[in-house]
Amino acid sequence: MVTFEKSFIGAGGNRHPAASDWHQDSGLLAFGSGRNVALWYPKDEKAHGITQLLVGHQDDVNVVKFFPGSFGRRPVIISGSVDKTIRIWCPESKEFHESPHFVQVDKIESHSASVNAICCLNGTNLVVSGSSDGELKIWSLDISEKNVASHKWKENISLCRPKFIPLAIAAIRLSPSIDLIAVAGTFNKVLIFTRPKGLDGSMGMFRQVASLPGHEGWIRSLDITQETPEDGSDFLLASASQDKYIRLWRIHRGADLPAAAATDPSLGSFGLALSNKAYRFNSGEETHSITFEALLVGHEDWIYTARWMRLNAHGYRLQLLSASADNSLAVWEKDDVSLIWVVTSRLGEISAQKGSTTATGSTGGFWSGLWFYSGILASVSAAGSWRVWEWDPSVGDYLQQIGVGGHTKEVRGISWSKDGSYLLSTSADQTTRLYAEWKRDGRRSWHEFARPQIHGYDLNCIASLNPSRFISGADEKLMRVFDEPASIATLLSGLCEIATPGAASLPETATMPVLGLSNKAVDAADPDSEGNTQTYKSALEALTHPPLEDQLSRLTLFPEIEKLYGxxxxxxxxxxxxxxxxxxxxxxxxxxxxxxxxxxxxxxxxxxxxxxxxxxxxxxxxxxxxxxxxxxxxxxxxxxxxxxxxxxxxxxxxxxxxxxxxxxxxxxxxxxxxxxxxxxxxxxxxxxxxxxxxxxxxxxxxxxxxxxxxxxxxxxxxxxxxxxxxxxxxxxxxxxxxxxxxxxxxxxxxxxxxxxxxxxxxxxxxxxxxxxxxxxxxxxxxxxxxxxxxxxxxxxxxxxxxxxxxxxxxxxxxxx
Incomplete structure (x- = not known):
């Protein structure tokens, strides 16, 4: 008998702000990876990485959402794709921890175009999905204990605007008698829909009650939360846009308007131009209003996501996490004295040359930011790699942890080193990656240990020449030969027990000129452009774990030794x-x-x-x-x-x-x-x-x-x-x-x-x-x-x- 056991999955995350979600009870993070949905436990102490690919969609996955229905602690995944379908995934076993293997239990084919956004209405079994066909569909989802799923269409909402594609949806139950849906996308306004409870006690149909202006670009993310856990508390809606700003909106219950928020003096002329118009809507005897609350200024490029978190490492404190194309994540918090929203932590790559060249592997910034209740943040970059930060009380800051990742396009070539010690792959995403087994304390797990080649052409094939040398071919009509640098040989020896013959004579590392395609060898101590001596080896020598994404993209290039023409x-x-x-x-x-x-x-x-x-x-x-x-x-x-x-x-x-x-x-x-x-x-x-x-x-x-x-x-x-x-x-x-x-x-x-x-x-x-x-x-x-x-x-x-x-x-x- 022949049996297979998965040892490693290397797959990159999709570049879509809605293509990931984190299940707070189980710790499972699900994200779109090409046409698949990848599953990963960031808190897994064994660091096994991606555990499963959910195969079913026929085109790229745009949105992934965990359904908060009453199905016990079993996570239920909803995914939407460019293939116009929505698929429902459940654990194969009733007891999730007995068998974490997921299977597809339902397929919904009601949209006529790409599905871009999905939102679940907490406290109900309702799901709202938005598509490039300009429609919102509202439907209910029920799953039995035997994983038999059924869905029922409830309502269609036509956005009635030419070229308006919904990219973000947020929904919440404001009270037992009124539900609210916020929709945004390729339009510079946030559309608000509500449905009241009828005289017979049933919920009515959704109708538009407001259109919130202010943004000057596409709106990529929406999120709603209750401001405090007390009954009757206001709600806050966050909208993140390609205009580089985040706008906060207050949803207040009652006929009286909320007290005006303090004006942030740092906004200057912005503060004078901000409208505080109130948008009112009624449901029976209840009256609600929506007013502008604050403008968050701090990113230098498009903002892809903004997500609220109320339970975190600091206890109860309302915070907002934003992810931007400027290669940074920002944690926002309201100052108790000035009542102004300020950045308390900024993570990622803060550089004057951020993403300016594909040589860094970071062009495009962070496409998503996720919270986990125990003080952990996760984000996926344009290179397809997930980064994780965990709050460390001893240092009072977030420290980066081991993530996962892989190629973002089809892998066209693969080759083991001649001695079988590590694996090389090339892809249409223009990178070559090196994978090896991390061995420690009797445990093994596969990880990416180097990114030897970050190219300007699609890479098609690869072959190993000896344990420390390989050759790759690309669309540029020539082949390039690379040698393993001493810094990588030292890293593989210490963490993977891989010995490289003649490591002492190898160049220390490699760098790539900003306008070049050839990796240049760098010795142990070479002066930089300002004449300062840089020691490249120390950055990798001190590692006790596989390299993190910023190290992979900058410190693990292989020097190029030859080009072959013909x-x-x-x-x-x-x-x-x-x-x-x-x-x-x-x-x-x-x-x-x-x-x-x-x-x-x-x-x-x-x-x-x-x-x-x-x-x-x-x-x-x-x-x-x-x-x-x-x-x-x-x-x-x-x-x-x-x-x-x-x-x-x-x-x-x-x-x-x-x-x-x-x-x-x-x-x-x-x-x-x-x-x-x-x-x-x-x-x-x-x-x-x-x-x-x-x-x-x-x-x-x-x-x-x-x-x-x-x-x-x-x-x-x-x-x-x-x-x-x-x-x-x-x-x-x-x-x-x-x-x-x-x-x-x-x-x-x-x-x-x-x-x-x-x-x-x-x-x-x-x-x-x-x-x-x-x-x-x-x-x-x-x-x-x-x-x-x-x-x-x-x-x-x-x-x-x-x-x-x-x-x-x-x-x-x-x-x-």
């Missing part, structure tokens, strides 16, 4: 020989002239000429055999080619099959030798024709290359595996399973599957019940971790498989 288009495939002495590469092409494979020597970085010509379209896969005797290539021309090594570093065409598949071949892999004396060479190819074919090379490979023997006589079809969809990635387990080869493959729907191929060519599928759904999108690469774990007592007879998918990097322990 291709005329975007790099499509890369492979390094087992010895690391040769590099094979290909680029996108539509003719035989350009569909060549170029070989380079890693000893002097010179191209081995002439290039290998044989394909007529883009080469999509390259793979060296275990002994480097053969190079296998596959491509869009439905052809596989075997290139055989001759004298020196020359490879020549040895066998070619132009009709191996009926559609393009997307991936290929070699079957590991069964033993050192096994002379059979077998490789597999997989394509869009939904088939995996295994091919066996004849024992006598010493026939001269100019021998015109037909490819079908040199290589025979050994076995065929039929799949249920186009196959985008294939790999073969490094060790046999019950005497058979285990072929694992991924498809364009994000599912892993497998089959066992016996020595006689018979095929038997594994149990489909053990096939995990990795992603809601395409799987781009599969790679087994081989050398390191042969003596790894943790896994025993298990193996580790790395997966590159549309929505992140995943590591699975496979148990045989």
């Amino acid at each position: 291709h005329g288009a975007e790099i499509s495939a890369l492979a390094a020989s087992q010895s690391g002495n040769l590099i094979a590469s290909a680029c996108r092409a539509s003719s035989e002239e350009h569909a060549v494979i170029r070989m380079y020597r890693s000893s002097d970085w010179r191209e081995v000429k002439p290039p290998l010509q044989g394909h007529s379209h883009t080469v999509l896969g390259l793979s060296f055999s275990a002994d480097d005797e053969f190079l296998l290539s596959v491509g869009r021309d439905r052809t596989w080619i075997l290139w055989r090594k001759e004298e020196g570093d020359d490879y020549v065409l040895w066998a070619k099959n132009p009709s191996a598949h009926t559609r393009m071949i997307l991936s290929c892999a070699w079957v590991p030798p069964r033993s050192t004396t096994d002379s059979r060479r077998i490789f597999v190819t997989a394509g869009r024709d939904k088939k995996i074919r295994a091919w066996a090379i004849e024992t006598d490979v010493n026939k001269p290359s100019d021998d015109k023997t037909n490819a079908r006589e040199r290589v025979t079809l050994f076995a065929t595996v039929d799949a249920d969809g186009p196959i985008t990635a294939v790999s073969v387990a490094p060790s046999p399973v019950d005497g058979s080869w285990l072929v694992v493959y991924g498809n364009e729907n994000g599912r892993l599957s497998g089959a066992l191929i016996s020595v006689d060519g018979s095929v038997s599928p594994w149990d489909e019940g053990h096939s995990p759904i990795v992603s809601s999108g395409e799987i781009h690469g599969l790679e087994w971790r081989v050398p390191l774990q042969q003596s790894d007592e943790k896994l025993g007879n298990g193996r580790t498989l790395a997966v590159a998918a549309d929505d992140g990097v995943l590591v699975y322990d496979m148990w045989l």
Whole structure:
């Protein structure tokens, strides 16, 4: 039997202010990650990171909300997406702590456009959703103890304004006889809707009662809270806008208006222009009013979120958390003496060069800010990484803790280091990331330990040359070679027990010029532009935990040592020989002239000429055999080619099959030798024709290359595996399973599957019940971790498989 156990999920958060929420009872934080909803426990002492991806949506998730209904302590998640649907997720088990695995229990398809905002009315089972179709929908949600969900439409509200898209919704029950909904978005006013209780005791329909002016840009966030816990207390509404300001509005119960708030002298001319017009609405004998309360000035760029918190590390104290594109979070509090709202804590990156270059990985600032009741803050940056701060009473400030993160776009390339000690990935988000296991006190957990490359082009592929060197290919038509710096070698040695040969001779670290794409090596003590000596090593040497996001984006670059030229288009495939002495590469092409494979020597970085010509379209896969005797290539021309090594570093065409598949071949892999004396060479190819074919090379490979023997006589079809969809990635387990080869493959729907191929060519599928759904999108690469774990007592007879998918990097322990 083959079983999979999730070891690591690396996935970045979506850039949408409403795409995250924190469940206060369980401590579970849910956030949109591509098309999925990712689940994470920031307070997990074992630091296991993301525990699950909820797969179901067919486009990016815009909004995530926990439903505050009466379902015990079980968290219920509501998510909305660009795919126009709303999905409901519940723990699979009635007792949440017994099984934290979530499943989809309902799907709502009532909107005709992207769902951008969701709000729950506390104390009821009502949910309000807003869409780009310019409508609000109000519906009720009920979930039984057996996870049977039902929803019922209640009311539609048409916003009746051209080009007005709701981006934020806040709702609250002001009293037993009146409910309020606030709506904002691509309009500079906050719309207020209320519904009163009718004479028969039932709640009526919502109608607009006010339109609050003042903002000069789109309004991205709304939040309402009660000012004090006493009955009859006023409510405060916060609206955050792209005009860089936060406006506070007071909702007062009673015919008399509230006392005017003190004017903040720091506002200057702003204070004279602020309107204090009262907006009144009635419900039976109750009268409420809305008046402007305060203008919060302190951010230098768009403000994405503003959230209230009443229970925090200081006891009872009303505070407001704002997240901005200026790379900062601000905690606001009302001064007891002056009654002016002031910033009591500011977190993040305060810099004159904030986000000015992608070299920092921080362009775009913070997209969301969340509170947790015990004095913890969390925020996601444009780089997809979550940062966490916890209040430390001993220092009287918030201290940053370990977060999670990952690529924000599809992961296109993946590679283990040559010794299997760490994992490298490249993505369309223009970054390369290094993941490794943090080992301490008998525990292990995967984390991002370095961001070696932050580029200006989409990165397509990557290959490891030796334990401290890798090469990557991008849309810029060339390849770049990087060496591990001494600072990272020291970090990996101390926290991951990874030894790097020759670490003492490596450059200390690397930096990137503001207008450049090449990482420049920096020695242990180099003067900066002002002549001051900087010590780069100390920042990472002192770490007793994986690097935090600000350290990853600034201190963990790898120095670039070489560029390899020659291709005329975007790099499509890369492979390094087992010895690391040769590099094979290909680029996108539509003719035989350009569909060549170029070989380079890693000893002097010179191209081995002439290039290998044989394909007529883009080469999509390259793979060296275990002994480097053969190079296998596959491509869009439905052809596989075997290139055989001759004298020196020359490879020549040895066998070619132009009709191996009926559609393009997307991936290929070699079957590991069964033993050192096994002379059979077998490789597999997989394509869009939904088939995996295994091919066996004849024992006598010493026939001269100019021998015109037909490819079908040199290589025979050994076995065929039929799949249920186009196959985008294939790999073969490094060790046999019950005497058979285990072929694992991924498809364009994000599912892993497998089959066992016996020595006689018979095929038997594994149990489909053990096939995990990795992603809601395409799987781009599969790679087994081989050398390191042969003596790894943790896994025993298990193996580790790395997966590159549309929505992140995943590591699975496979148990045989």
